[in-house]
Amino acid sequence: MGNLLVRPMSLTDLDAVVEIESANYQFPWTRGHFADSLNAGYIAMCLVVDQRVQGYCILMRVLDEAHLLNISIRTSEQNRGWGSFLLDWCCAHLRAQNCSGLLLEVRPSNEAARHIYERFGFRLVGVRKGYYPAVVGREDALVLFKSFDELTQAVDTGKPMGSS
Numbered sequence: 001m002g003n004l005l006v007r008p009m010s011l012t013d014l015d016a017v018v019e020i021e022s023a024n025y026q027f028p029w030t031r032g033h034f035a036d037s038l039n040a041g042y043i044a045m046c047l048v049v050d051q052r053v054q055g056y057c058i059l060m061r062v063l064d065e066a067h068l069l070n071i072s073i074r075t076s077e078q079n080r081g082w083g084s085f086l087l088d089w090c091c092a093h094l095r096a097q098n099c100s101g102l103l104l105e106v107r108p109s110n111e112a113a114r115h116i117y118e119r120f121g122f123r124l125v126g127v128r129k130g131y132y133p134a135v136v137g138r139e140d141a142l143v144l145f146k147s148f149d150e151l152t153q154a155v156d157t158g159k160p161m162g163s164s
């Protein structure tokens with residue numbers, strides 16, 4: 001997997017970040033969106049592999065919950081486990097900060113992302129109609145939530161606490 005590091009994003013990372021973003025999305029965030037996220041104090045992290053930025057995530061903390069605004073891995077580096085590594089970092093970091101859960105939106109057509117979120121135990125909690133721009137018209141967003149509260153998780157899965 002190489003030498004992996006998750007560290008705070010800074011303005012000097014934005015060339016790499018915007019390059020990754022532009023290759024990943026039909027409707028990418030602009031440099032301004034990332035700069036605004038840094039200015040706003042969001043949790044903006046880079047995944048660095050062997051000294052190269054290969055991905056990033058942006059988390060917004062709202063009271064005791066967090067919202068995953070963006071997570072991306074360089075197109076050529078996907079399917080190597082780095083997206084899962086970064087999402088795992090997000091969950092561990094938020095738990096350590098006593099956050100109760102993580103919310104996100106995903107396009108129904110984004111099968112790779114939906115696959116990971118399901119594997120991480122995110123649950124569908126709603127649909128935002130016409131949330132995303134699309135080549136033709138708009139696309140809905142699935143709203144997913146992962147609770148970090150162990151009691152809620154046990155009730156959700158129907159499993160007693162402590163079972164795997």
Ligand SMILES: CC(C)(COP(=O)(O)OP(=O)(O)OC[C@H]1O[C@@H](n2cnc3c(N)ncnc32)[C@H](O)[C@@H]1OP(=O)(O)O)[C@@H](O)C(=O)NCCC(=O)NCCS
Pocket residue numbers: 024071072073074077078079080081082083084085105106107110111112113115116119
């Ligand atoms: C979503 C994203 C961050 C995942 O990163 P990644 O490094 O490729 O993720 P991983 O390698 O950890 O895992 C990829 C998983 O998706 C699966 N996958 C890949 N393509 C898939 C597809 N078309 N349908 C279903 N599953 C798929 C892989 O098999 C793998 O699952 P597994 O580990 O259970 O075998 C990355 O694909 C990405 O940057 N996409 C573009 C940006 C984006 O859509 N971000 C999410 C916005 S909500």
